[in-house]
Amino acid sequence: MTRLESASAALTHQREWFASLRAAVADGERFALVNADAPQEILRAMGIPYVVNQWWASIVTAKQAAAESLEQVARSGYPDDSRQYDVLALGSRGLDAEGAPWGGLPKPDLVIAELSGDATGKVFEAWTDDPSIGYFAYERTAAITPDGPWWELARWHWDRVFGPERIALMAAENRLLIEFLEERTGRTFELSRLERVMRLINEQEEYNRETRDLIAAARPTPVRVSDTIPAVMVPQWHRGSEWGRDAARALRDEVAGMVAAGGAVCEGERTRLMWVGRGLWSDTSMYRRFEEEYGAVFVWSMYLAIAADGYIRYGDDAIQALAARFVGITDLLYAPPLAPEWYVKEARTHGVDGVVHLVADDVPGASFITLALEEAGIAVLEIRASNADPRTLDLSDVEHAMSAFIAGLAT
Amino acid sequence: MTSELERAARDVRSAVAIVAASGRPVIGIVGRDVPAVLVAASGAHPYRIAPGDELTDEADAVMGRAVDRAASRVLAAVMAGSLDFLRGILVSRDCEASVRLFYTLQELHRRGAIAPPVHLVDQVHQNRESTLQYNVAQLATMWEMVEAWASGGISTRSIEAARNELADVRGELERRRSWRRSGRLSGTAALHGYRVAAALPPTDAARLLRDAGSEADDAGFPVFLTGSAPLGDEVYRAIEGAGARVVGEDHDWGDPILTDRLPARIARDRDSLLRELATARLAGAPAAASSTMAARAKATREAIAASGARALLSVVRPHDEAPAWDWRHQREQADVAAAMVRGEAADDLEQVVAVVETLRAAS
Numbered sequence: 001m002t003r004l005e006s007a008s009a010a011l012t013h014q015r016e017w018f019a020s021l022r023a024a025v026a027d028g029e030r031f032a033l034v035n036a037d038a039p040q041e042i043l044r045a046m047g048i049p050y051v052v053n054q055w056w057a058s059i060v061t062a063k064q065a066a067a068e069s070l071e072q073v074a075r076s077g078y079p080d081d082s083r084q085y086d087v088l089a090l091g092s093r094g095l096d097a098e099g100a101p102w103g104g105l106p107k108p109d110l111v112i113a114e115l116s117g118d119a120t121g122k123v124f125e126a127w128t129d130d131p132s133i134g135y136f137a138y139e140r141t142a143a144i145t146p147d148g149p150w151w152e153l154a155r156w157h158w159d160r161v162f163g164p165e166r167i168a169l170m171a172a173e174n175r176l177l178i179e180f181l182e183e184r185t186g187r188t189f190e191l192s193r194l195e196r197v198m199r200l201i202n203e204q205e206e207y208n209r210e211t212r213d214l215i216a217a218a219r220p221t222p223v224r225v226s227d228t229i230p231a232v233m234v235p236q237w238h239r240g241s242e243w244g245r246d247a248a249r250a251l252r253d254e255v256a257g258m259v260a261a262g263g264a265v266c267e268g269e270r271t272r273l274m275w276v277g278r279g280l281w282s283d284t285s286m287y288r289r290f291e292e293e294y295g296a297v298f299v300w301s302m303y304l305a306i307a308a309d310g311y312i313r314y315g316d317d318a319i320q321a322l323a324a325r326f327v328g329i330t331d332l333l334y335a336p337p338l339a340p341e342w343y344v345k346e347a348r349t350h351g352v353d354g355v356v357h358l359v360a361d362d363v364p365g366a367s368f369i370t371l372a373l374e375e376a377g378i379a380v381l382e383i384r385a386s387n388a389d390p391r392t393l394d395l396s397d398v399e400h401a402m403s404a405f406i407a408g409l410a411t
Numbered sequence: 412m413t414s415e416l417e418r419a420a421r422d423v424r425s426a427v428a429i430v431a432a433s434g435r436p437v438i439g440i441v442g443r444d445v446p447a448v449l450v451a452a453s454g455a456h457p458y459r460i461a462p463g464d465e466l467t468d469e470a471d472a473v474m475g476r477a478v479d480r481a482a483s484r485v486l487a488a489v490m491a492g493s494l495d496f497l498r499g500i501l502v503s504r505d506c507e508a509s510v511r512l513f514y515t516l517q518e519l520h521r522r523g524a525i526a527p528p529v530h531l532v533d534q535v536h537q538n539r540e541s542t543l544q545y546n547v548a549q550l551a552t553m554w555e556m557v558e559a560w561a562s563g564g565i566s567t568r569s570i571e572a573a574r575n576e577l578a579d580v581r582g583e584l585e586r587r588r589s590w591r592r593s594g595r596l597s598g599t600a601a602l603h604g605y606r607v608a609a610a611l612p613p614t615d616a617a618r619l620l621r622d623a624g625s626e627a628d629d630a631g632f633p634v635f636l637t638g639s640a641p642l643g644d645e646v647y648r649a650i651e652g653a654g655a656r657v658v659g660e661d662h663d664w665g666d667p668i669l670t671d672r673l674p675a676r677i678a679r680d681r682d683s684l685l686r687e688l689a690t691a692r693l694a695g696a697p698a699a700a701s702s703t704m705a706a707r708a709k710a711t712r713e714a715i716a717a718s719g720a721r722a723l724l725s726v727v728r729p730h731d732e733a734p735a736w737d738w739r740h741q742r743e744q745a746d747v748a749a750a751m752v753r754g755e756a757a758d759d760l761e762q763v764v765a766v767v768e769t770l771r772a773a774s
Contacts, residue, residue: 077739082732115535117507118700122736125703139535139542142510145517165548172541336518359475364511367473368518 003265004227006251010234013243018102021049025106030185033089033105033127035113035120038138039170039326041201042177043112044240045194046187052237053113056105057088063101065092078126085278086113086123107133110184112177114138116330136180138173141166143331143338150338151309151345158313158324161338162331170323194318197240201325204239205311207248208232211255212308216349220269221299222258226284232304239311270295271409274347276302276369277358280385286399296406300350302333309342336365340372347378354379354409356402381405416623420603420644423610424493427458430612431496436561439494439527440609441485441512442503443663443698444534446688448673449554451573451613454563455498459609461664462642463488474515479731481642482508486515489525497527499560501553504533505663506700506733530556536701538693546689547682554681570684571677576613578673583620584608585669591658592718595625598636598657599647605664631656632771635720637699637711637741639728639757640664646726649760653767659718661711667696699733708740715745722770725751726763748773 025031032050034040043050060066066084072094073087074080080091092105113124115137127133146153146161153161178189215221215228231251238244273290275298280286290296310332315321331338347355355373359366359382370380383398419426431437436455440447450457462484470486488494502513516529532553534546558564587604590596604623608616632655640662641647647657659666672691678684696714697706715723723745727734735753742749748770756762 079732079735082735115537118731118733119736122704122733125705126736137537139537139545141535141545142504142513142531142533165545169535169541169545172544173539176539176541336514337521364507364514365518366475368515 004223004231004251004254006231006247006254007227009250010230010247013247014234014237015102017238018051021051022103022106024049030109031106032110032112033108034111035086035124037114037116037326037330038112039174039177039322041194041197041240041322041325042174042181042189045197046178046181046185046189048110048181048185048187051089051105051108053086053089055233055237056092057085059101060088060092065095065099065101068095068099076126076129083117083119083123086120087126090123090126110134110136110181112136112138114140114326116140134180134184136177138177138326139169141169141327143328143335145337149341149345150332151342154310154324154332155312156314158315158321162324162328166327167320167323170327171317171320174319174322191318194322198313198318198321200242200245201239202312202314204235204245204248205307207245207252208304208307209309209312211248211252212304214252214255214259215299215304216346216351218259219351220264220266221272221297222263222265223255224265224287225275225298225301226287228255229279229301229303232307236303236307266291266295266297268295269297271297271354271406272350272352273298273406274300274343274350274352274355275358276343276355276373277363277366277383278360279303280358280395280398286395286402289399290402290406293403294406294410296409298356299352300346305346306333334363334365334369336368339365340369343369344372344376344378347373347376352378354381354405356380356405357382359384379405379409414600414603414623416600416607416619417603419611419619420606423458423461423606424463424488426611426615427456428496430456430458436498436563437496438557438560439497439500440503441482441500442505442509443668443671443695444503444505444692445501445532445553446550446692447609448570448573448577449550449565449688450501450557450561451577452565452569453557453561454569455557455561456612458497460485460488460494460500461606461610463493465491465493473519474511477730478511479506479508479639480728481640481731482512484642486512489516489527490519492526495526499556500527500529501557502529502531504531504535504701505698506731508730528560534689534692536693543686543689543693546693547685550685550688551681554685567677567679567684570674574673574677576617579617580608580613580620581669581673583617587620587623587625588666588669590625594628594630594656597626597629597631597647597651598660599644599651600626601657602641602644602647602665605668609664609668629656632722632767632774633658633718633720634722634724634767634770635711635715635718635745635747636660636662636665636724636726637737638662638725638734638751638753639731641726645760646763649763650724650767653764655722655767655771658720659714661696661699661707661714663698666714667698671695699731699737704737704740707737708744711737711741712744712746715747720747721774722747723749724766724770725749725753726757727751727753728757729754 036054069091070080073091111127115121144163150161235244235247313321438455440459447457465487467483467487513531519525
């Protein structure tokens with residue numbers, strides 16, 4: 001049972017939204033599948049419905065359909081041990097109707113991704129084995145070293161964080177995407193609608209910023225990470241809508257109320273923990289066992305924090321501001337020196353005693369994140385695993401390692 | 412008997428260290444996407460770094476184990492101090508392993524843990540004007556970085572001189588490619604030639620290539636090699652030791668080097684020149700990590716036809732993701748017998764040889 005009404009409301013909304021999407025697609029509506037690191041705002045502004053690839057991957061994983069989806073990928077002649085999280089949606093298309101979560105993902109008309117890593121572009125190109133599916137790719141450019149703390153600069157002075165060349169490239173690609181979408185869907189892009197979408201997103205993320213700050217300052221922590229994840233991420237998938245903005249405000253209000261009432265996840269909170277890296281979707285109950293056994297509470301995950309610090313962009317040119325939001329969003333989470341400095345900042349503001357760091361095999365710079373945290377005097381447990389492929393993860397091993405780590409922190 | 416070219420190919424680092432000791436600046440290059448002509452035009456020697464033999468335990472601890480060993484071995488060499496003679500290292504964005512290598516080297520340098528400074532030449536790869544403009548800006552930054560590292564200015568005249576020297580080496584490589592396609596040069600010898608050409612000063616490389624000559628006619632079973640770029644020559648030796656001949660390849664230590672054109676004319680304004688360099692790479696043979704599966708399959712089919720291969724062999728190291736994605740379409744379009752050795756098996760030369768035997772039987 002979730003303790004957050006915001007989370008329950010978000011999950012209910014998501015089911016209703018997905019059912020309506022399926023119905024609309026059945027009626028002939030075109031829709032897009034978009035990787036999370038590619039801009040979705042233009043689709044929102046043009047009224048083109050979309051599903052975020054990583055959200056669908058989380059549903060496939062949570063419904064225990066990841067292994068079968070990966071087998072479908074292998075059966076189609078592609079590797080099932082590469083980019084597993086990105087490829088789950090593709091594989092899930094092969095699930096039978098009974099096994100497919102939420103009735104299954106309809107066939108998209110368009111797929112959009114950034115060319116991150118060596119194979120993400122190929123994962124999305126594989127969708128075009130069905131020639132009726134169109135594909136648009138953004139370039140992936142490399143992080144530069146910003147001339148100050150990015151979390152202070154990114155809202156207004158984004159060119160000092162990401163560099164003008166990177167932003168100019170992605171802005172040009174935004175314009176190309178608009179042409180691609182207009183051609184493929186017959187819809188017309190209106191700049192004023194994108195500007196409204198951008199305003200709504202900035203409002204939404206400002207609410208997330210307030211929520212993050214409330215949780216950082218609260219002792220004991222009033223809300224579980226496993227609750228805030230859906231309450232933040234479902235509205236994130238609806239960024240640019242009034243519902244998304246209002247959901248973020250509702251979360252802020254609910255958390256503020258809990259803080260004011262002195263609410264606590266764990267009455268005997270003794271150890272505050274931070275979870276760095278992607279979540280382990282399949283067993284969130286693990287967190288609860290640590291609360292009961294050790295008084296250990298996870299007070300931080302990247303989902304709320306990156307919403308708070310990573311997405312807000314103010315500026316007169318919506319196309320440029322949109323580029324500045326996405327051009328380095330994954331750098332902020334993984335690339336040195338941007339990511340390590342941010343995690344240290346967040347660990348300090350949240351007063352954590354230890355960090356569990358899930359090191360996925362497709363992210364750069366993980367050792368420098370661990371090193372920076374340890375240099376800041378914060379103990380770190382590294383877990384090396386893919387969060388998407390259940391075949392590579394032994395949760396009992398993870399739990400044992402975390403138990404030992406938390407027990408060590410308590411002594 | 413080991414040829415002079417082979418000896419040189421196996422120890423290019425020592426030869427380049429001597430160049431550095433003589434006082435000439437040496438700048439290291441990782442990957443195929445850095446235009447060596449700009450480095451040479453600065454007065455520095457462009458040395459393309461091949462994976463070394465250093466143990467990678469320490470490198471793995473810093474960069475992680477889930478990265479192609481080609482990058483780990485370069486990192487290991489830098490961390491061991493074996494490349495301290497370099498004025499700097501230019502890293503291509505040719506694959507994810509190179510990007511990770513760059514982030515790691517940059518951070519280690521920032522922390523004072525390694526000597527050479529590092530710069531990423533962030534050339535991206537789609538066939539779009541916006542991509543080209545970004546790449547031109549990246550090359551302009553590289554230009555300034557190289558001038559600073561080499562303490563030498565780049566001019567139209569110096570670029571022209573560098574281009575001419577590199578063109579001489581290209582000429583030798585092209586001659587060897589034609590020998591290879593007519594059965595007069597082994598794949599192993601061709602690989603040695605490419606290594607030497609990418610690492611040694613052009614006059615030395617051209618002499619070694621010229622002196623090496625062709626080999627006796629060989630009717631070995633002709634195989635086209637795709638997959639991971641080899642760390643050394645072991646995979647080639649194993650394949651050719653099994654009676655096959657590697658008549659062509661699509662990795663970035665082989666024939667694709669010749670598809671990245673040198674500038675035909677040296678434009679007087681910098682932007683035009685950089686645009687030509689950036690265009691040349693985009694027009695070159697598609698690499699696994701930066702191209703579509705469709706482009707790769709088409710290029711493989713054409714290269715098989717050009718080289719006269721009768722089989723397609725893919726050898727894919729662990730953590731080299733892209734080639735395995737390309738494989739389905741490559742195999743479907745190759746029109747010859749095809750087999751892939753992937754993951755840990757790719758490190759087992761006996762398994763590679765067994766697959767070669769299978770291909771011979773199937774072709």
